[in-house]
Amino acid sequence: MPHEDRIERALRASLAPTLQAGHPPKLAAAMQHAVFPGGARIRPKLTLAVAMACGEDDPALSDGVAAAIELLHCASLVHDDLPCFDAAETRRGRPSVHRAFGERLAVLAGDALIVAAFEVLGGSARRHLSRLPVLLRTVCHGVGMPMGIVAGQAWESEPQISLSDYQQAKTGALFAAATMAGAQAAGADGAPWRALGEQLGQTYQVADDIRDVMLDASALGKPGGQDVALGRPSTARELGLEGALAEFHRLVQATLLTVPVCPGASQFRQLIRHEANRLVPQQLMERVAAIA
Amino acid sequence: MPHEDRIERALRASLAPTLQAGHPPKLAAAMQHAVFPGGARIRPKLTLAVAMACGEDDPALSDGVAAAIELLHCASLVHDDLPCFDAAETRRGRPSVHRAFGERLAVLAGDALIVAAFEVLGGSARRHLSRLPVLLRTVCHGVGMPMGIVAGQAWESEPQISLSDYQQAKTGALFAAATMAGAQAAGADGAPWRALGEQLGQTYQVADDIRDVMLDASALGKPGGQDVALGRPSTARELGLEGALAEFHRLVQATLLTVPVCPGASQFRQLIRHEANRLVPQQLMERVAAIA
Numbered sequence: 070m071p072h073e074d075r076i077e078r079a080l081r082a083s084l085a086p087t088l089q090a091g092h093p094p095k096l097a098a099a100m101q102h103a104v105f106p107g108g109a110r111i112r113p114k115l116t117l118a119v120a121m122a123c124g125e126d127d128p129a130l131s132d133g134v135a136a137a138i139e140l141l142h143c144a145s146l147v148h149d150d151l152p153c154f155d156a157a158e159t160r161r162g163r164p165s166v167h168r169a170f171g172e173r174l175a176v177l178a179g180d181a182l183i184v185a186a187f188e189v190l191g192g193s194a195r196r197h198l199s200r201l202p203v204l205l206r207t208v209c210h211g212v213g214m215p216m217g218i219v220a221g222q223a224w225e226s227e228p229q230i231s232l233s234d235y236q237q238a239k240t241g242a243l244f245a246a247a248t249m250a251g252a253q254a255a256g257a258d259g260a261p262w263r264a265l266g267e268q269l270g271q272t273y274q275v276a277d278d279i280r281d282v283m284l285d286a287s288a289l290g291k292p293g294g295q296d297v298a299l300g301r302p303s304t305a306r307e308l309g310l311e312g313a314l315a316e317f318h319r320l321v322q323a324t325l326l327t328v329p330v331c332p333g334a335s336q337f338r339q340l341i342r343h344e345a346n347r348l349v350p351q352q353l354m355e356r357v358a359a360i361a
Numbered sequence: 362m363p364h365e366d367r368i369e370r371a372l373r374a375s376l377a378p379t380l381q382a383g384h385p386p387k388l389a390a391a392m393q394h395a396v397f398p399g400g401a402r403i404r405p406k407l408t409l410a411v412a413m414a415c416g417e418d419d420p421a422l423s424d425g426v427a428a429a430i431e432l433l434h435c436a437s438l439v440h441d442d443l444p445c446f447d448a449a450e451t452r453r454g455r456p457s458v459h460r461a462f463g464e465r466l467a468v469l470a471g472d473a474l475i476v477a478a479f480e481v482l483g484g485s486a487r488r489h490l491s492r493l494p495v496l497l498r499t500v501c502h503g504v505g506m507p508m509g510i511v512a513g514q515a516w517e518s519e520p521q522i523s524l525s526d527y528q529q530a531k532t533g534a535l536f537a538a539a540t541m542a543g544a545q546a547a548g549a550d551g552a553p554w555r556a557l558g559e560q561l562g563q564t565y566q567v568a569d570d571i572r573d574v575m576l577d578a579s580a581l582g583k584p585g586g587q588d589v590a591l592g593r594p595s596t597a598r599e600l601g602l603e604g605a606l607a608e609f610h611r612l613v614q615a616t617l618l619t620v621p622v623c624p625g626a627s628q629f630r631q632l633i634r635h636e637a638n639r640l641v642p643q644q645l646m647e648r649v650a651a652i653a
Contacts, residue, residue, distance in 0.1 A: 086506070086507065087505075087506035087507050088507070089507045090507075091507055091508060091526065092506055092507030092508075092512060093506075093507075093512050093515040093516050093518070093519055094519070095515065095518050095519060096506065096511070096512065096515035096518070097506065097507070100506065144472075148468055148469075148472065151468065153463075153464040153465050153468065154465060154468075171445075171518065172445040173445050173446060173514075173515075173517070173518055174515065174518055176440055176443065176445065176446075176468065177440075177511050177514055177515050179472070180436075180440065180471070180472070180475065180504075180511050181505050181506045181511045181512075183472065183475050183476065184475065184501050184504050184505030184506075184509070184511065185501075185505055185506065187479045187497060187501060188497065188498065188501035188505060190497075191493070191494050191497030191498060191501070192494070192497075192498070194494065195494070198490055198491065198493070198494065199490065201483070201490070201493060201494070202483050202484070202486065202487070202490070202493070205479060205480065205482075205483030205484075206480065206483060206484070209476050209477075209479060209480035209483070212476050213379075213473050213476030213477055213480060214378070214379035214384055214385075214388065214389065214392065214473045214476075214477065215378065215379050215380070215381045215382075215383055215384030215385075215389070216381075216383060216384075217476070219388070219469050219472050219473045219476065220384060220385050220388065220473075222465075222469055223385040223387065223388035223465075223466065223469050223473075224385050225465070226385070226387050226388070226463065226465055226466055227385055227386070227387060234383065
């Protein structure tokens, strides 16, 4: 089964218990809205790709881990879009959860998605229980304090921020969790996959900064120009657009070199090149060159 | 060591990782503010009391479970106090988290406390790994969809609510998780302890409704009269104050009868009587009798 299909199936299964008799219908609908239809699903794709590269022996576990990572990502988007943060009206080309369901249900949907992530993780390790503690730790480090995405978001409330620490926590941490947990789901050591995840996260964040400046809302599926409007740290703000593009390319090349030696290495590099072009297409590069 | 001390020590240990080098200081402070000093810590006390009654053989595990339950309770208070819900200015006699640290950090502190709960749970089961999946499931059911405290809160956004279903989810579910997980942490079956937890939760909720009507903010440590002001379902609103007090006493008696047969049963009943008097003191009863 293609990885895309495995991911959607695992996500549907992970939210199935929320639809059991007796559930509050609006919250269930808000959770579905937050998860389906999805974005690029890049984090769970990375999880499955790394699990494969490490000789995946328990697909139910990797599927559960991939779903957990994506549910946590979706939860963070729902809370990031809240009026007190970005006040984003749209997400993935549709109304954001707080816009469609109200602020209360958006707060609760984020909370419930975090819990659902840990429930699916706990339920996936039946065959390899010994892998569960390290998987829990990896996932918690990716999202919680002191270095996960919640911490990254919290740096926006501090007067002094280091741009790289901020990006590492806000984006890199969950990418690193995605790659490390992929290895751990296959019974392998996660450590060699940390640097790859962190670098991919950094690359993704720089691409996001570039896209925020370059693209309009219809292409982004969410409001553009938010980093500048909200005074957020951004590579494009700090280095200028040309500098940010140069940084993006440097990171893509560095990431390609970080792929650990493994049977799936060349497929991995292909995935990275594909994603790089999806994030910052050639025509965008040319447009910048024309302006400069 | 007295249970009170075990709980505070376990909570301090569970938040220690959030204070590691490189953490965003305001979010760490907001998390501390949400957890210390605590309220009655009734849920983790129940967890430890049930673990003892079931022949506790792994105190590190029961401590971790108790801390996880309390962290999830604290997270729910932080989010419940947000401007979009209760907009509570005070909690436990001090400014609420959103009041002291702003709305953004309150959202993030709640999220980070949820993650910290699962991290401490995952890290506590080293000696008895086989107990981890059922503990995760119990805790997730207590807080998530479709029947946990998040679902309970979501019922406030629905046009039709059954008061007992609402109270069961909003309060009973986490009490049931606290008692069941106490048994499971000791390697025992959680099921016989579910009814006790649910009934205690219901008793606690009715007492809370009574206190919301009877006590002023200084006695509550939070704003009074909120149920009526916010149009929330409440036993005191539905049955009147006398009816609610009668219901409270009926529930306390029923709860005393629900304690499963075990060596610690009489201590348990003592804990329940003590809590009942703490929640609705005799003098409050007399005041109602005088008014009626």
